[in-house]
Amino acid sequence: MGNEGSKMTPEEQDAHQAAHQREVDAQIEAHAEKFRPEIKTEYARLAREKRERLEREAADEQAASTVAKKPQLVRSSKSDAVPKPRPQQPIATSEDDGPSRSTSKASSRANSLSRLHEVAPRPDRESARSNNNITKPRPDTNQGSSTDNGGRSQAAPLSHKRHSVFSDERRASVSKPRKTSAADVPQSTGGASTVGGVSSLGRIPKKSIDNNNIDNGISNSSSSRMNSSNRQGEGENLTALNTEPPNWYQALKPSGGRVRGTTYESGVIAGVKDAINKAKMHRGSGNDAGLRSQFETLSRYLHKAPFMQVTGQLLRDNRVLHKQDGLQQIFDPEYMAGVPYPEWLQGDAKELFNKWRNKNFETNLFWGLEAGRAATRHAEGRATTIDWNTVNRVSCDRHGNESIVNGQWWPLQLCLLRDGAHGQSQQGIHGKKGHGAFSCVIAGGLAPDNQPYPNIDEGDIVYYCGTDSSDGSVTEGTTRLIESKESGKPIRLIRSHNLKNEYAPEKGFRYDGLYTIVDFEILDPPDSKRQRHRFKMVRIPGQPPMRGTGDGKRPTKEELEQLELHRNFSGFAG
Known part of the structure; x- marks a missing residue:
């Protein structure tokens, strides 16, 4: 008797099922409405971060141009020289890039440069050009130079000489004295010109062309998209690829800490480097399965990287474009350490290297395009x-x-x-x-x-x-x-x-x-x-x-x- 009272008639069952279906439909609609704003909010967040990034880059470029304009040091005559004690010169080390070994020529030059004293810059530019003893002020150990290889850190004492991880040739050229010439004075350009095969914009210093580093043009534009690529003339080189770190990258110094708001990006970069190191451990071990596993892991990170928001400082802090421990380890035979990376994986690393080397930090596939619209009345x-x-x-x-x-x-x-x-x-x-x-x-x-x-x-x-x-x-x-x-x-x-x-x-x-x-x-x-x-x-x-x-x-x-x-x-x- 007790159970009979709980039974529903067919009409009541139909009504109950209809009510339940309406409730389920309402829940589905509520979920749909809930997720639509999240997608739109995500787009708004990306747009806001992009604006903030462009503002930061503009401020960084302004700061870099200000730091570059330092007073010159002029070698004084012997009678005016201020004697200074000669401290014992230890083997130079660099906090970021590893040890730097001194040479006899560099040591003698460092001793002679220790007698320099600072004077006001000479107003006569032509006289300054003709002075063969002009040299540059003592640079920061981590500050990039806008001069060519021969003029890097000439006035610095030996203990502050920076070990170069970018080019082996620079180690040999660091001991050569350099004279200031008209080529070092910024020249006004009427438009885009080609320096060393690479397009340059605005007012920049002309530089000598090094066969191992032809990327001498740095755009003064604050927009990363303006640096995404450089005009190339008609050529016949079928596989041209410059693996040198670009000048804008070399000019940056390590920030000394994690860049704010880059936890995910830093994790992806760390994943790339970890997979590279583990692949090196598996090479020649006969563990083909382990090597393939690292290639798969590496490809996952490389395929995520183009769509994450990075900055030049983040890449520099993580040494992503360094030769010895950057992306070049995947595709440059000189730094692959014998790891047999598949050709398609090398291609993905090359493409990402080219993108970031050209200072293209865009994450939108359609960057630089203006969407069309259909005609209306x-x-x-x-x-x-x-x-x-x-x-x-x-x-x-x-x-x-x-x-x-x-x-x-x-x-x-x-x-x-x-x-x-x-x-x-x-x-x-x-x-x-x-x-x-x-x-x-x-x-x-x-x-x-x-x-x-x-x-x-x-x-x-x-x-x-x-x-x-x-x-x-x-x-x-x-x-x-x-x-x-x-x-x-x-x-x-x-x-x-x-x-x-x-x-x-x-x-x-x-x-x-x-x-x-x-x-x-x-x-x-x-x-x-x-x-x-x-x-x-x-x-x-x-x-x-x-x-x-x-x-x-x-x-x-x-x-x-x-x-x-x-x-x-x-x-x-x-």
Whole structure:
């Protein structure tokens, strides 16, 4: 009897279930509303941190320029010299970079320089230039120099001579005396110029060119995006990569403590270095499984790093761009210590090194772009464009890789133009009269007759069609490809996700290496107005494998996540 009273009729059961379903639906809706503001708040936080970072960088650059303007020390005559005691010179050490060994020449120079005294700077600039005994004030042991290698720390006593971890050649040049010349005086520039093969902006001191350190131009702009890349002229070097730490990095000194608000970033950098050290321990031990495990760990950290917010000071404090214990340990044979890193892992490290070396600390895949908008009855439409006021243009008119790495990936074709990989925002062929084609994008687009181009993609061999003509003449793009066939110069090949074949990236655009044109055929009869040409392109041997499958597949999981995030909330289509 007691249980009979608790039974519900079918109508009551239906009502109860309906009420329960409404309650569940309300909870789901509440959760959805809860997480939407969090995503928007996260975007607002990232924007705020970006503004603060740019302000800090502007303040740091102003402070660095102020510190650089120090009074000069002038060697006095013997009669005016102030005698000073000669303390015993111990072996120099540097708190940050390790021990520095003295030489006989450096010791004698340090003793002679101990008789210097400080006087007011001479107002006559020409007289100052002609004085061969002018030297510089005693620098901070951790302060970077804006002069060339021969002029580093000349007036410093031997106990403060800094051990250089950047270039072995500097150790030899540190004992050479240097005279002040007109080249040391800042020269006014009317615009962007090229110093040592690297673009420079604004008023900077000219420097002599060292074959081992050609990055002598430092931008005075406070925006990190203006330093993201440097204009390159047309070149033939297929694998050019400068592994020298940049001047802006060398000019920084260790902060002596953890940079505020960088716990996560420091942890990722520490994870990279820990995996490198453990890989060194496993090399030659026969423990292939342990070595592979460290490679997997290293790749996870390297794939997170481009999307975390770093600063130049954070990189300097963690010695990320140092040769002996920086990213160069992964891809530079001189510092790899015999660890057999996979080629795709070396490529990821090179790409990250190039990004940070160029002072590009952006975390947004679409940095430098202005999102387009659809036309409405109240406003005209606008296409997505590059904001050249915030992006330092990189020339695409060159043969070879330059700083583009095999497997490098971009979400939009416009990003190829931004980074100097392909010089067209929409067209598939980029070249120059007399030089042939520099790059090609192979995609699944349609010809003017709304039929797919008869391209054939076999991976290492591609049959690529030029553009169709409408008047019987050979088109501009097709002419450039014919010139490349005659010259044999390499062409950068970029695959689009629109290909829909086994070699195409899942999303976006991927650089798959250098190809040469070995032959071509004409698909139409001589009297046809289309004049279609199809070119046989063969991948140059000896390059790293294409990264369409396997452990080195691009885009990475992190890149796809960032693409989805920005596509939904930044106004860009992936």
